[in-house]
Amino acid sequence: MKIALLGYGKMGKAIEAIAIQRGHDIVIKTSEQSGYNITDADVAIDFSVPSAAFNNISNCINNQVPVISGTTGWLEQYNDVVSLCEKQKGAFIYASNFSLGVNIFFELNKVLAKMMAKVDDYNVDIEEIHHTQKLDAPSGTAITLAEGIIDNNTAYQDWKLDVSDKNTIPITAKRIPEVPGTHTITYNSAIDTIKIEHEAHNRQGFALGAVIAAEWLVGKTGIFTMKDVLALD
Numbered sequence: 677m678k679i680a681l682l683g684y685g686k687m688g689k690a691i692e693a694i695a696i697q698r699g700h701d702i703v704i705k706t707s708e709q710s711g712y713n714i715t716d717a718d719v720a721i722d723f724s725v726p727s728a729a730f731n732n733i734s735n736c737i738n739n740q741v742p743v744i745s746g747t748t749g750w751l752e753q754y755n756d757v758v759s760l761c762e763k764q765k766g767a768f769i770y771a772s773n774f775s776l777g778v779n780i781f782f783e784l785n786k787v788l789a790k791m792m793a794k795v796d797d798y799n800v801d802i803e804e805i806h807h808t809q810k811l812d813a814p815s816g817t818a819i820t821l822a823e824g825i826i827d828n829n830t831a832y833q834d835w836k837l838d839v840s841d842k843n844t845i846p847i848t849a850k851r852i853p854e855v856p857g858t859h860t861i862t863y864n865s866a867i868d869t870i871k872i873e874h875e876a877h878n879r880q881g882f883a884l885g886a887v888i889a890a891e892w893l894v895g896k897t898g899i900f901t902m903k904d905v906l907a908l909d
């Protein structure tokens with residue numbers, strides 16, 4: 677497969693290494709908006725910056741190149757991408773986190789949220805820790821986790837960064853050098869604490885998941901998620 681890497685930073689480089697190991701060719705690697713022909717690639721993988729993701733993804737869809745995006749912090753434009761993809765009959769996957777472990781953790785979070793909806797005694801909070809270069813807060817993964825709780829527990833209707841109102845899930849974002857990504861969900865009562873946590877040890881899980889998603893997407897039309905790719909149901 678000929679792959680375009682849109683964003684050649686920490687993730688772009690980790691994806692390049694795994695894609696080559698799996699027998700793919702990197703035909704475009706860029707940290708720029710322009711200066712390349714996207715139709716040279718069979719599939720594009722966008723891990724760029726929040727301000728660039730929408731244009732990168734739209735350019736792929738408008739040129740009939742399947743595209744996956746792991747960039748976080750741009751989701752106010754997600755519905756516009758969905759509309760464009762439907763109009764152009766393109767192929768697109770966004771995931772806040774491409775690692776197998778986190779996608780299992782997403783499902784565990786939903787099961788736990790369903791159970792906790794049956795009891796009144798606990799308050800939930802989410803903490804995420806990432807490296808100091810991260811541009812967005814809270815992390816995309818923390819937002820997906822909060823949405824998983826909201827969808828499965830009517831006690832919660834919203835999430836907010838550093839705010840703990842009634843019906844709102846508080847998210848705390850910490851920035852510590854070199855941390856690839858740790859997410860902790862805590863249910864606290866006066867009597868005890870229930871905690872589930874995912875800690876990434878490096879970026880390989882994100883990168884492998886992104887390459888697997890790109891391999892899966894080629895030849896398909898539509899908007900998909902990692903749940904479709906990993907068939908976790």
Ligand SMILES: NC(=O)C1=CN([C@@H]2O[C@H](COP(=O)(O)OP(=O)(O)OC[C@H]3O[C@@H](n4cnc5c(N)ncnc54)[C@H](O)[C@@H]3O)[C@@H](O)[C@H]2O)C=CC1
Pocket residue numbers: 682683684685686687688706707708709723724725726728732745746747748749771772773774775809882
């Ligand atoms: N979904 C997932 O599994 C994961 C998502 N991420 C997200 O991926 C994104 C990138 O993360 P990192 O590689 O750690 O960041 P990074 O800062 O190391 O790399 C981003 C690169 O994008 C480049 N860039 C800037 N404008 C661009 C443009 N117009 N087109 C293409 N590239 C452009 C920057 O120059 C930089 O080299 C972030 O949004 C991060 O939150 C990170 C890890 C896993």
Ligand SMILES: O=C(O)C1=N[C@H](C(=O)O)C[C@H](O)C1
Pocket residue numbers: 748772773806807810811814815816817818856857858
């Ligand atoms: O910026 C990162 O590094 C990461 N970003 C993603 C996010 O915002 O959830 C995924 C992962 O946690 C690493």
